Structure formats: structure tokens, C-alpha cells
Amino acid sequence: MATGKPIRLFRNLSSKIAAIPMILTVLFVFVGGTAWTVTYSFTSSKLLPKTKFVGLRQYERLWETERWLVSIENLMIYGLCSMVLSLLIGFILAALLDQKIRFENTFRSIMLYPFALSFIVTGLVWQWLLNPDFGIQKIINGLGFTSFEFNPLYNSDIVIYGVLIAGLWQGSGLVMVLMLAGLRGIDQDIWKASRVDGIPAWKTYLFIIIPMMRPVFITTLVLIASGIVKLYDLIVAQTGGGPGIASEVPAKYVYDYMFQGQNLGQGFAASTMMLLAVLIVIIPWAYLEFGGKKRG
Amino acid sequence: MTITTQSTGQPSVEVRDLVLKFGELTVLKNLNLDVYEGEFLVLLGSSGCGKSTLLNCIAGLLDVSGGQIFIKGNNVTWAEPSERGIGMVFQSYALYPQMTVEGNMSFGLKNQKLPKDEIAQRVARAAEILQIEPLMKRKPSALSGGQRQRVAIGRALVRDVDVFLFDEPLSNLDAKLRADLRVELKQLHQQLENTMIYVTHDQVEAMTLADRIAIMKDGLIQQLASPEEIYNRPANLYVADFIGSPSMNLIKGKLSGDTFDADGFAVSVAGYDFSRQPSSNEVWFGIRPEHVELGEGSGPHFEVTAEVVEPLGSDTLVMTRLGGERFWLRMDGQSRVTSGDKLTIGLPVHAVSLFDGRDETRL
Ligand SMILES: Nc1ncnc2c1ncn2[C@@H]1O[C@H](COP(=O)(O)OP(=O)(O)OP(=O)(O)O)[C@@H](O)[C@H]1O
Ligand SMILES: [Mg+2]
Numbered sequence: 001m002a003t004g005k006p007i008r009l010f011r012n013l014s015s016k017i018a019a020i021p022m023i024l025t026v027l028f029v030f031v032g033g034t035a036w037t038v039t040y041s042f043t044s045s046k047l048l049p050k051t052k053f054v055g056l057r058q059y060e061r062l063w064e065t066e067r068w069l070v071s072i073e074n075l076m077i078y079g080l081c082s083m084v085l086s087l088l089i090g091f092i093l094a095a096l097l098d099q100k101i102r103f104e105n106t107f108r109s110i111m112l113y114p115f116a117l118s119f120i121v122t123g124l125v126w127q128w129l130l131n132p133d134f135g136i137q138k139i140i141n142g143l144g145f146t147s148f149e150f151n152p153l154y155n156s157d158i159v160i161y162g163v164l165i166a167g168l169w170q171g172s173g174l175v176m177v178l179m180l181a182g183l184r185g186i187d188q189d190i191w192k193a194s195r196v197d198g199i200p201a202w203k204t205y206l207f208i209i210i211p212m213m214r215p216v217f218i219t220t221l222v223l224i225a226s227g228i229v230k231l232y233d234l235i236v237a238q239t240g241g242g243p244g245i246a247s248e249v250p251a252k253y254v255y256d257y258m259f260q261g262q263n264l265g266q267g268f269a270a271s272t273m274m275l276l277a278v279l280i281v282i283i284p285w286a287y288l289e290f291g292g293k294k295r296g
Numbered sequence: 297m298t299i300t301t302q303s304t305g306q307p308s309v310e311v312r313d314l315v316l317k318f319g320e321l322t323v324l325k326n327l328n329l330d331v332y333e334g335e336f337l338v339l340l341g342s343s344g345c346g347k348s349t350l351l352n353c354i355a356g357l358l359d360v361s362g363g364q365i366f367i368k369g370n371n372v373t374w375a376e377p378s379e380r381g382i383g384m385v386f387q388s389y390a391l392y393p394q395m396t397v398e399g400n401m402s403f404g405l406k407n408q409k410l411p412k413d414e415i416a417q418r419v420a421r422a423a424e425i426l427q428i429e430p431l432m433k434r435k436p437s438a439l440s441g442g443q444r445q446r447v448a449i450g451r452a453l454v455r456d457v458d459v460f461l462f463d464e465p466l467s468n469l470d471a472k473l474r475a476d477l478r479v480e481l482k483q484l485h486q487q488l489e490n491t492m493i494y495v496t497h498d499q500v501e502a503m504t505l506a507d508r509i510a511i512m513k514d515g516l517i518q519q520l521a522s523p524e525e526i527y528n529r530p531a532n533l534y535v536a537d538f539i540g541s542p543s544m545n546l547i548k549g550k551l552s553g554d555t556f557d558a559d560g561f562a563v564s565v566a567g568y569d570f571s572r573q574p575s576s577n578e579v580w581f582g583i584r585p586e587h588v589e590l591g592e593g594s595g596p597h598f599e600v601t602a603e604v605v606e607p608l609g610s611d612t613l614v615m616t617r618l619g620g621e622r623f624w625l626r627m628d629g630q631s632r633v634t635s636g637d638k639l640t641i642g643l644p645v646h647a648v649s650l651f652d653g654r655d656e657t658r659l
Contacts, residue, residue: 198404
């Protein structure tokens, strides 16, 4: 109908024009770059990209490589533990801080300091702290507990947990601050009502407050998850992937093959796998989150 | 300063010498209050006078700094809110947003480990009383303000308690809904016959709902009496000024013998029922706009000039000047007065209130 409503495309025209540069960037850099990467993952590119297609050969090789399998396993362990623990630690700290304790500002700043450090610094700090000759083990041995042994970075079975400690130390402060903001947003009358109802505090948190904080939890989860997938610099600074290949992660695999192993095809195949994994997680979630609402 | 009248029945809630401090700030100062079994008591006062604080102390949501609280004869000063036998309704409703209406009403009971059929029975009964049966499966976000407040009342109702505490439950609602729910609350009280303590700063709510009203100011109760008593015989200048809209006309002057005299206006108060002698000859003369007689009545009368006329439909407010002060009259809505008109008014002595000029209490 020509006489009816204005055409939808022209509504909010100025803001749409303002968004064009961003849209172009997204299209060319993100989508274009991704498409390019995926395409060249099917070639036998070595130092330079070339269009000699070899089908799924790069992927077959990838999944036969011990180092890739270790990387995936490490990422899963690190990801799961870091997700659960940093939410848990962050929330508990925030709940404690929310009890209107004194020195709240001081404590909050202390908890946030690690977040201001780069992963490289964090990694180095914890490399020292976990070093059996200088760090925690040495101190506790010095206190008389000579049989105490805590040496994760040199034990390939538990090295990833050593990395996890550093990661949690760095990330929990941010989670805590986000959770605290969420807790502060809760109407105090809710707490009063639950006290009059005789509901114990832990139950109030579990069944009333946490469900109310759903948006905060989603934001936090996205932040933590993106940190997990990108896990790279912490490893480089703390273990360099060692001992052996015991603490390798996918992002490091990609980087090493693309820029050091001079095997672009293999690097592209690995990064395509990472993209696939992220999509497998995101698509069902987005469907639940946004698709479900229209029906309900 | 506290004047207590009409003591019937057993005390249900007793507050003894209650003191509450927030750091340096003393909000409640040795406050005493008796609420009788089945009584509807309204705490009325301006913002920040400590009404909510008092209610929260009775509920056990604040730790008192001194004094004691008894509910049904038990000392509950240090008891948990859930053990005091109270139910509470908040201004912001404070419903649990992720639970259905039914969940909201039953969550506390489930936590008490009551048998399932008992819970179902209590919830069903409350839902019936409040007429919210069709809403039971909805979440609070899908309810209107009035419906939410009904659910909040329902959540207090299922607790099967003796004392209900309301903290400005209607003030987030629009005027029409507020009037409707007010009537329903009154019916609810008549039906349940529980003790109710109700905080508000709305005079109309207080006058219509209360068996007794406690007027608070700065953490003290200024007067605790029936609405009629508060309206007709305010205990002090603050109460006289606070109640009524427009409030009581108050003129400061001198009392010599039976004659009140202020700035060119003298009136005889012969026949006034003095409860005590004034501490000096300085007194306040007060009369409500609606008690001023029009025309030459039996008593003394005066000539005044209408300065401002405010037609309200049901009645008309007229501002005049008497004894140098603004003096309001309430007239019939149909009367045709325009500013500049001369009016003759009478001041019947039985409707007059006199207050001491020093301590501002009623004479
Ligand atoms: N948690 C608190 N910390 C410090 N001061 C407080 C606190 N709660 C209330 N106050 C102070 O106590 C006084 C009484 O507050 P209260 O909430 O009881 O007032 P109110 O009579 O309920 O007022 P309103 O009608 O606005 O609800 C106010 O001066 C307020 O600033
Ligand atoms: Mg209040």
C-alpha cells in the first residue's frame, strides 16, 4: 500500500546510516574473514595460501594429531572447571560482601586488581608462585611440613589445574563485581518477605535471588566463555604448553601452525573446528533464549 | 504527650519503650504502643517519621536498640520474623518474580514442611477470599498492580497468623483502584477479625480503615485515638494541622478571661470545655473549615471577604482572612461565591479547639 505506513527500511534512517560502517566491518572482516578461513582449510596451503583443494585431508590429519587431542581435552577440563568455579567463587564472595561488611570498597578493589593485570603477567606471577624452588611449596616446606608437595606445573597429569588456579585468580574478581551489582539490584523488600516467610538465607539465594539474577548470570557466562575459548597467553607465559605437550590448548595450536609451523591449511582447519564448537554451543542457546520467547 | 483512649479487649501487640537507632540517628525514641486483639490500627505520619521503622521492628526485620515487643503476651523482642506469628505486605509487593502466584503463596508453607493437602487447602481458601483463583498459574509479571497486591496479601493470609502488618500497601496504585482495594481491605478485616497494623501517609485511608489511628512525628506517637476523636479533639497543634484537608484554621492570640483576641479579631470562648488551664495567656484558636457556620447563627459572628474560591464539585473552598491569618471555609458545592464577596460567618464554640501557646497541647 503506497498510502499506508512508511516503508520499514526508511524508519530510523539516520541511525541506520550511522550503523553502516560497523555493518560493513562485520560483513568484511568477520564474515569475509571467516569464509576465507573455512575455504582455505580445505586446501594444502603451507607458508602462503594457495587454492589447491585437498578435501577433508587437513581435518583427518588434525584429528590424528596427538597434540590437538590433548588441546581439546585440556580446554574442556579448563573450561568446565573455570566456568563452574569462577561463578561459584565470584557469587559467594559477592554474597559475603553484600552483608554490608566494613571495608567493602577496599576488599572489592583488592579482588579486582588481578583483573587489571594482563594474562602474561598473571601467568608469570603464578609460574613463580607454583615453582617448587621459590613458591608456595618452598614456603610451606620451610614452615616444617617437609613432605608437602604442590608442583602442578611440572606434572603433566595436573598441569592444566595449575593454569586453572591462575585463571581463577585473575577472573574471579570481575565475576564478583558483576554478581555484586546484580545482588544490589534486588529489592530489599524481597529479602524481608522471605524472612517473614521463614525461608533460610541459602534457600532464598537459590530459589529466589539467583533466578532473579538470570540476566547477570548470562552476561557473566558469555564473558567467562569467551575468555576460555581464547585461552592462549596464560599458557604461553606459564607453561609454554609443557611439560611436553601436556598443557597445549586449541588457540595455541592454531597460532603455532599458522605462524610458526608454516602450515596455514592445518591452522585454518583447527580454527574452523573451534568455530564449529562455539556454534554448537551458541546456536541451541540462542534458539532457547530468543526463539522460545516468540512462541510463549 | 501521648493520649490513649478506648482500651477494649486483650492487647495483641505491645511495644514497650522501644528505641531504634541507625548509627547516630535515633529514629524511635522510647515509643509505647498497645494494639488490641482484632483491632485495625493505622500508623499515620509524614514521610520519614519512622512508621516503616516501627513496623519493621514489630516484624523483627530490624534489631531494636532498646525496649521490648510482645505479641500475644510473648516477648518476641529477639525472635525471628517467621516465629512471631505475623504476616507482612509491602508497598513494592515483593513477590518472588520467578514463581507463579500459587508458588508465591505456598513457598513459605512448603518450607515449614506442612502437609501437602493442608497447603493446598490454605492457598485455595486465601485465593477464594481475595478472588484471585483465575490467576493462580500466572507469574507476577503478568499481573496488574492491584492483582499483585492481592497476591501479596494472599501470601500473608496463608500463614494463618494473628497479626497482619501492612506497609503502605496501596500507595503504588492509581486512585480508583486504591479506593476499591481500601474497601476490600476493610471487608477482609471484618471477615477475618485479625489484628492489623497499617502504615500509610494517606489521611483518607487512615480515617476510613482505622479503629484507632496513631499519629507519628519524629519517632514519637503524638496521639493514639479513634478517627473521630483525632478529627474532633486533636491532642496538639501538630495533629490539628496534619489532619484534614484543608487543615484546621489556626490563629495565634491572647486569651483574657473568656475572650480570645488576635489582631483586630475578638471572639468569646465562653462554654469551652477546658481540660486544663493554659500555662500563659498565649493560646492558639483553631476551627475546621467545615465547622464554620455561614450566616448569622446563634453565636458570635463576623464579616469576612472571599479572596480565593476553589470549587471542588462536591463542595467549595473559600479563602478569607481573619485575625491577619488565612482562614478557610468549606461551603456547599452549589453555593455561588465569587472572590470579593462579603460573607457572614459564625464560630460555634463547641467546634473550637484551643491549644497552649507554649507546649502546643490541647487545652
Ligand atoms: N537503613 C537505614 N539506615 C539509616 N537511616 C535510615 C534507614 N532506614 C530509615 N532510616 C531513617 O529513619 C527515618 C525513618 O524512616 P522510615 O522509613 O521509618 O520513615 P517512614 O515514616 O516509613 O517514611 P515514608 O512515609 O517515606 O515511608 C528516616 O529519617 C530515614 O532516613
Ligand atoms: Mg515507609
